[in-house]
Amino acid sequence: MEIELKLALQPRHRAQFRRHPLLNKITPVQHSLLSIYFDTAKFDLMRRGIALRLRRVNNRWVQTLKAETQSVGALTNRPEWEVTVTDGKHPDFSALPPVALDLLAGIKLKRIMPVFTTEFQRTTWQIESEQTQAEVALDSGKIHTDDASSNICEVEIELKSGNPEFLFDVAIQLLEHVPLRVEPRSKAERGYILSGAATLVPVKAIQPMIEKNQSVGDVWNAILQAALMQLSANLPGFLENAHDTEYLHQLRVALRRLHTGARLAKSLGRPIPDWDQPLRQLMQALNPARDWDVFQQEILPEILAILESPAVNSGIDDAVLVLLQDTTAIVRQQSLAVLHKPAFTRLVLDIGRDLLSAAPAEARQQEVQTWAKAILDKRWEKLCKSCHGFAKLNASKRHKARIAAKKLRYIADAFAPIYGKRAHHFIAALSSLQNELGYTNDRVIGQQLLHQLSRKTASLGFGLGRLSGILESSAALRAHVPADIWQRLARSKLFWR
Template sequence: MADEIELKLAVTAAEALRLKRSPMLAGVRPVRRLLYSIYYDTPEFDLLGQGVALRVRRVGRRWIQTVKAEAQSVGALTTRPEWEVQVASGQPDIARLPEPARAYFPAEVVAALKPCFSTRFERTAWLLEEAGNSLELALDRGEIEAGRSRLPIAEVEFELRAGSPDCLFEVAGRLAKTVAFGLEPRSKAERGYALAGAFKPMPVKAKAPVLGRDDDPGRAWQAMAAAALAQFSANVPGLLSDDEPEFVHQARVAIRRLLAVSGMAKTLDLPRPRWRSDLRQLLAALAPAREWDVLVTELLPELKSMAAAQGEALRVRAVRLQERARAEAREAVRSPDCVRLVLAIGRDLSAPVEAKGKIRSWARTLLDRRLRRLKRLGRDFEALDAKGRHRVRIAAKKLRYTADALAPVYGAAAVPYLDQLSALQDKLGAANDAVMAMQLIDELGLKGEQGAAVREVFERALQVRTQAHARGLGTSWHDFVETPPFWHKAAKQRARR
């Protein structure tokens, strides 16, 4: 078995030509091959359920059978266990696999295997040597076929042959200065399964990083950042192709989590990441799309007091601006700047970070600092105006993101506190949505007496909604303040032992 470590990016036909002419590839003889692959699974997609892909690929006159297990991703970088063996034909031969790979294939699964989809593409590959590292740069162009459905393949893969993964980011980053790549975190198998109807791509929420009680703070910091970067990358395809508002929302959540983690760097005596300001710019570019999504899909349907004609007048104008904001968000994510940002973050996370100390001590320092700030901003909570509640909301988010990421170190003891913090954040967010909606009304361009009447009704309905949330906010704040922090309880338990 070998771990496949690769970096995948999308590329258009024009940029593929620019790539081939890059000075970085001058003097390197490319190898061109036509590759045809058949992916197998059961009718119930049992392999997909295990995170396993089974492929039989024709390479020249040979057939190569490959099994890839579930991948771990850091943005565009993917690492996965992989097994390859030669077989006699395009049919899978599970018996030829090594024992660890055969464990994924019980007898009933083997008996039910059938072709699920196929890929056919031309691969142009260059073998590069970079500062003692060896990698393959492969340009793939072709298509995925599932029944009568087709999906184009147009991507570049940087696969590590020997050396350190950060060389993949180094080479990709240099090429990205002259080639406009796009983000494509999905494997060909993942796209093929979606094309075959195995699943509908859904927005990806944050996943807790894998942390152990004996991890050092540096490793924990990298794992937290990697989890946030993976969440952002996973939502990019949906954000670019689907109108479901949750893709934008979860992409922004991921960016905020990355910002929260990047702010922790100084606690490890690390320099503040250079990409932090670019990350803020990306967050700002996605903000209008989220704000209009909330107005159109959540707030307008709730305003029952508006007459049908008034509501329709608002909705038509709001949808037009929603679509414009969504297009601008997609342009920002498609931009070369966004790709270079993801590569810069990935490169930082691929290099080892040394930090002394114990993870729980570091966690307590971080969480105490963010809790103190939140309580300070929330002093005299009932008397806060909208700006004051907004500052509390941002501080609550930062505490929530940090506590969520570090919760695996504390186990189930963290759950009650996180539930209270989540409830508070939701209440604060709902109140802020109403405030933002009032600001968006000015952009709708409502004119004349009819416009004034619509605005008046809308403002009155929003005020009722805001007041309802404000009444519940005080209770949520009190409940949260009275809940003992889970990291304090853990420290007391250790002291009693």
């Protein structure tokens, strides 16, 4: 079993990394490594989450088969089988144990061929503390396919023996002197993307792997792990394809789910984690980019359609459109800068380390459904209170109702595996309410964004004011919809009772 932390490093910081106080008194070892990755023409191994490689280490070849990766934040945990073989021409399947061969069942092994290579210089340092040993590796080189290449510059901290928390301790010490970034992808995953066999796609909320017979502490841990997995899965896509706004949306969903999970700590007899405060600060820092993305992609097209309709037949000044586009691009770059900062890496490391801590004894003794019912009841009561007299609620109170609906939705989603299909109808109705309230709130925020711009750009104030007026009128036409949805939801059967 391989347990490691993987972090990305800018090439210009390699010398600074080597001089780190944690490493500069340890004699490093250097190796030139060539790895050949194998698969079928249809990439059957990749589809099963398997990586098969032959690696030349000095004058010998080492064959490694790795099973499907479980990446939580920067921490990777995966089974692997490693054996020395005679050459690097073709894998030796006879050297694999039966449990590894079982993973390849049904795949025609004769069709396995080279698909890409990695070639890099590895510098390693051995670090020990009490009963724990870890290896810090700095890898610098390239991934090659037949017609493309990509740089490798990353740090791997692999557990050799002892407590996995030590990996986080080492990473945090390294981060204090060198800017490092979370990199959840293996070299194999990056190679498959480079070869065109895989593509980055936004990842929606991941269902926690929980069951009725688990302890409350394990369920809480699984809820946070699922949210952290969603966060790490969307991070590379946003950093490399920021123009695809769905990545940022899913990143923010993951952050909100982490925050919701953090607040559950009190019900387990433990304090809210220290990382919840920087988490909330990060959420606030990313809000403007998402607000402008929604405006550009959803709200502005609606406004333009109204202006171009026969009833209005009016255009909008090109200077206004350019201003809106430029503002959106600026705040998106600001959000990218936030995620490149060491503070974000530290946040992910702190969450990951916290997830390795055992839950208190009283949490392990609680019954899961009793715990879930108490939490769901509390969230439901808050939503009912927020929605009382719904038809007469102003924008501010509807916003509070939206937040209450969102918090209940995240908790309901997390506990849904315990209750099975009976949770689906309620969650679907709750999602409808959340979406409609979100529609209204997005347009309120849209008016605020336009007002802020008009104060900064007086010459375009009239054009921006027209957009704001249309936005207010269109939102008013759907003001009754959330009230109708709430009435249906209020009559729904509560799946946890």
